[in-house]
Amino acid sequence: MKNKLKTAVKGITKWINVRLPTSLLALGAVAVSVGVGMIYIPAGTIAAGVLMMLAGVLMIKGGDSDE
Numbered sequence: 001m002k003n004k005l006k007t008a009v010k011g012i013t014k015w016i017n018v019r020l021p022t023s024l025l026a027l028g029a030v031a032v033s034v035g036v037g038m039i040y041i042p043a044g045t046i047a048a049g050v051l052m053m054l055a056g057v058l059m060i061k062g063g064d065s066d067e
Contacts, residue, residue, distance in 0.1 A: 026052075029048070029054070030048075033048035
């Protein structure tokens with residue numbers, strides 16, 4: 001039972017380490033785009049597109065906690 005719990009905790013920790021940076025990257029892009037969109041809607045749309053393209057490139061290049 002103790003071994004299964006340790007394995008589960010390690011699996012959850014690994015999943016969080018892989019997913020958290022990507023999630024923060026996407027949420028940061030959304031936050032910046034919304035902020036710009038509050039000032040001027042077309043600029044917010046353009047900023048969202050640019051930031052999402054940048055996020056896509058960074059996600060493709062990837063990397064995980066082992067690097």
